[in-house]
């Protein structure tokens with residue numbers, strides 16, 4: 001029998017709620033915490049614990065059939081991939097922020113400025129739409145420190161509670177997009193595994209309806 005391979009964030013903010021929602025739809029995972037792969041006891045499914053940023057490529061290549069992933073990561077790295085269901089958790093936004101003392105009020109005020117971000121494709125799209133040319137500095141974490149160390153005039157990163165911005169003396173001036181966890185599938189998924197996804201989706205819909 002075929003088994004569905006589903007990617008879940010290895011560690012980080014999505015991991016816990018991703019495992020919780022699998023549990024909520026009646027799938028119990030044998031969890032050796034340190035393993036990169038685990039099997040479900042009562043559903044033909046294997047979970048692969050992967051790095052967020054790697055998941056879109058694994059989906060595209062068909063290495064995994066599906067993933068629970070932040071929509072912001074899909075927009076940045078996988079705009080060609082199919083979203084099956086929005087999962088209602090890990091809600092956040094991708095926003096531009098500047099030092100509190102800055103006069104900039106929106107992305108339109110960033111002409112010629114340096115923007116630090118882990119989301120270059122997303123920022124570039126919005127810069128283009130606004131007709132603004134800025135210089136991107138791509139960093140993979142702790143982006144909000146960049147203005148304080150003189151590396152950038154602005155940042156673009158995920159905002160959830162806003163506490164990271166606050167602690168770094170930054171203010172949000174423009175929201176590029178909203179994001180939440182989604183279930184996405186590979187374009188190369190087999191018919192058998194698509195049928196398993198359909199089952200999972202059916203269960204998800206009833207759990208999500210109950211949460212409304």
Ligand code: PRP
Nearest residue numbers: 141142143157158159160161162163164
């Ligand atoms: C994420 C994100 C923001 C912060 C937003 O960083 O990159 O910095 O969370 O959350 P908040 O608005 O609730 O403060 P994370 O702590 O995951 O670390 P990283 O940037 O080093 O990956």
Ligand code: MG
Nearest residue numbers: 141142143164
């Ligand atoms: Mg951060």
